[in-house]
Amino acid sequence: MESTLKDIRDGASVLDLDPKATVGGGVEDLYGEDFATEDQLVTPWTVSVASGYSLLRDPRHNKGLAFNEKERDAHYLRGLLPPVLSTQELQERKLMNNIREYQVPLQKYMAMMDLQERNERLFYKLLIDNVEELLPVVYTPTVGEACQKYGSIFRRPQGLYISLKEKGKILEVLKNWPERRIQVIVVTDGERILGLGDLGCQGMGIPVGKLSLYTALGGVRPSACLPITIDVGTNNEKLLANEFYIGLKQRRATGKEYSEFLQEFMSAVKQNYGEKVLIQFEDFANHNAFDLLAKYGTSHLVFNDDIQGTASVVLAGIVSALQLLGGTLADHKFLFLGAGEAGTGIAELIALEMSRQTKCPIEETRKKIWLVDSRVVEFFMKICFG
Template identity: 90%
Template sequence: MERNERLFYKLLIDNVEELLPVVYTPVVGEACQKYGSIFRGPQGLYISLKEKGRILEVLRNWPEKAIQVIVVTDGERILGLGDLGCQGMGIPVGKLSLYTALGGVRPSACLPITIDVGTNNKKLLDDEFYIGLKQNRATGQEYAELLEEFMTAVKQNYGEKILIQFEDFANHNAFDLLAKYRTTHLVFNDDIQGTAAVVLAGVVSASKLMGKDLADHTFLFLGAGEAGTGIAELIALEMSKRAKTPVEETRKKIWLVDSKGLIVSSRKESLQHFKLPWAHEHEPVRELLDAVKWQEIKPSVLIGTSGVGRTFTKEVVEAMATNNEKPLILALSNPTSQSECTAEEAYTWSEGRAIFASGSPFPPVEYNGKTYVSGQVQLYT
């Protein structure tokens, strides 16, 4: 890519299925973890907390002027790997390669940006090769003022039509940024909205294989962050649209489990605002397995957005297979090491009856003389 950009994109476009796992998940996660030690030169633009007050000037230093799309991160929640600080630059770089390879956007019109406000990752702070600010993350007013200056400068420098994609921000900032700027800028949050659109498409397609309509399903999520609540809301909206019923009613078919157990109404006082719509009337349930088995829930679709690997255990998958002839199991957390289960585990533990898709790719699985090729629901998100 650094030596011959035209040849790089020719190779990528002609071999897109083979090379996407290298350009993006799962390899991009490993690249971000090692970014400091493999760094040879900036592929995107870094905006540091120390440049507050001069962000417009920094943007004008970028050699390309006709920018159409910006993918920006602050590196606080990279895939399921957590806070990688400014080493998260691999995500905007990789994502914009997909804009070109799959969307036909000129590479020169794409700008990867990492906003460096520090990191709370002690391992990185102690690493001599870490390339970012060696301080704990800026928060509160200082953080908000920096982002406000950035968003204003981007529009001032590139115009009203510049597309800004928020990528891998932590929950507490992601929802606030989207709510604040969605009416003044052309923005979207990939983790909240992009993932939801692709997963909804996957669920609709899988429903045809299951012989069900969307409204026939009961959904259970493991993970109630940006991805989980974003997917849940879009599914509820689509169910509402199809059934012509209020979205408040269709939300009752969707249950979420977070680190403290099933989200229920008795927990409302302690829940973050984006979890409140999913706090249904039910007694507390601590474990995922118990939620899967519970008579009042009995999900037909199990979706993992937890960022915690191997949480869809043998017992959980077997319970899904007991309750459903064809259970739909979506283990969406990235990279592969964080996937809730593997394709082989899903097919083996369900005796070949599961419909399975994942966030990172898995090889075909042989089971009882049949080859199962799983889908990749989050391929581009």
């Protein structure tokens, strides 16, 4: 351990250390967290790395005032922290008190992002223990406002930004990410962020927030998650004119240019992380979302939450309701207001399940589903009710 820490202080990178002598390519697992038992109250995905000043600024391994006396000696933290020892539970109570003092949701969001950037394990403990209160803060609806103002509140980059400037070099960009064992990628091109429209590069808040939920609710290791924003420009005139906008100030690439760029991205992901990495498409516009699923559904492990995730939850709800109402899917007709990604995804899954149950061609079961243009409905509502 002493020689490892000496190498780090002498300027060697953690990534340059001999992986055979360490845990997961880092330094020695001094805390034993990779071999934790049920009796050890530790966060299972955390491994120790560098020491001293750099350790306190590494969000993945920083414990703040929770470092005990032995750890402070082993990691050269003496003098770099106040003398008091504070448990993770006490830090959690303090932070929740602070967050509850904020009246504006965006302030709570920024406080949580600041915490994630300096103490990852405490961030997830806070989120897991207070999920009902904090879920609307780190994700919808607050994340929508955060994306709208992302350029103004931007402090420290999270995830990977892959823009048209990197065309032909996407594989090199992926290799700049320090983690190699990526299992889940959430990627957006920012064209249809929630119901807010084209937010371009500022859509990064969505994959960051979604992957926080993968960890807090699904138990996926944070180091196995990678948020990515594909920046091909934006058609949002306000952002193009905004001096604080952090993305490319040009109109969106379309057609062949867009297709070739996404093809390079998908190929680079598979080459760098293997065939088993899950790529979740998030908040792409309708015309691209369905095309991407159709194009890469057989060659990559892909998933679209807006189309497939929402549809599976809604179908499960309908099937459960039928247990109380009686009858089958085929006994009902379904009317949708609008034909966005979620609506069409739900409609298609209902038709598929109906086809499976009745053995009828899907072309027939689709006839029981109606999608009405939301603008037409709005027009008639105005006529009828003023």
